[in-house]
Amino acid sequence: MAAYYATGARVQRKPVDSCGCYFLSPPMLTHSRAALVRAVAACAGCREAQALHSLAWKLGLASDVVLATALLIRYAKRGLLATAQRLFDEMPRRDVVACNAILAALGSAGGRAAGARALFERMADRTPATWNAMVTCYCRADDLGSARLVFEASLRAGSSSVVSWNAMINGYCKAGRMDAARDLFDLMGRTLPDVVTWNTIMAGYLHRGEPATVIAMFHRLVHIHQQQQQHEEEHKLRPTTVTMATVVTACTQVGDSALGRQIHLQIRQQGTRVDAVLSNALMDMYFKCGSADCALDIFRTMPCRPNLFCWNTVIAGLGMNGRGEDAVTAFRDMVEGGRKHEVKPDAVTFVALLSACSHSGLVAAGRKLFADMLPVHGVPPQTEHYGCVVDLLCRAGRVDEAARLVRAMPGRPNAKLLGSLLLLDARAPERQEDGVRLSEWAARRISEMDLGDGAAYGLSNVYASLQRWERVEEHRKGVRAAAGHGKGTRRKQPGRARYDLASSCAN
């Protein structure tokens, strides 16, 4: 295990007592402790952390606060909150940093706010990190009222920093309360916000579906930074990798590929560090504006190894550019990937891959990949995967096979899947006999469903295409009823069905 070698401790020497503990001279022990802390902070998986943990025991360093805190953070980051908590409970003495670390762990575990608050109250000396961890804890627990109270108390206690403001603003952004986030941002004035504040609020607008606001703020940020350079002030508003990833994504969403390319140029000119996330945002931008080769250039010259997101973007991007064979090849590269470099696919990978097969008519390949999902790749097929395969089979005219698949699938097919089955089936004129029967079957399943969501709009269009007017009326009534009881959240607008049967059957 590589992490062992990183410690520099010669632990291969003979154990000196019956417990299997090793004896090291004091200078050697100091050296080993520092090396262990570094190794723990750098290690990737929890297997490594466990190995280093037992090594710490054997070296008699188990009660070392700094080492235990480093391990606690590793476990928490791997989602092993119980292990982290046990480590904390078993510490012979705890300092502020250890307490702050467990507070942060409780927060990232999804708002264990009550436990965090109890510890927070018991803490005699609190640092800004203590207050901020508590604010974040409440934000993650969706208790913004309590978060705000703690935030304001930290201001009064004189134990706040720009990080406190950023944590609170981020809480509002994640809750979609951009008005409250913007109020706080404006309260900060001209000098307090740093680049993270800007990144946070820009990401908030992006998340709320306001990419144009993100782009406007980016221009303002660049302008302020240029002014700072002219006046030789401190450059704390220099756009970062994160800024660039956010604004590139905004360009993709508004479809402004000219600005996207210009920002790509700025990134290269200014020497912005390019990591996996920024590469991914750029690739996605190029794929979506039809420049698949530019996207692949970025992929090939990435300064780091592609992660799951990057592979998914490449597979989806090749698919949407009509390059299904290349998408399948990319998938092979992903899962084979050379020793230790493979990336495990997830559910998103297979939606991208199967739709790529569907768009390029790769029936045999798609069917095989679908069949391999669980047994070979360990990804259980979900309704959307069945939808992709139904699409694939229907387009290739294999309607019977599609019908068998839907009938055999676990769980209930959703309206979207049934709709595409119904539509694509009825579309194949040479299969009129089977087609009518299958359409009837799908229509019956649909009529049994609760159509309280946007699916009803699409389906009423499908029915209209099929000229089954009585069913159109039935479903439009259903849509009106659903609209009346809606909670006023995002609702899909009625639009055209994806496949217009009426026009394709006109002659």
Added chain:
DNA sequence: ATAGGGTTAG
């Protein structure tokens, strides 16, 4: 050794 920001499908 601790607190704040970014990416993928349909």
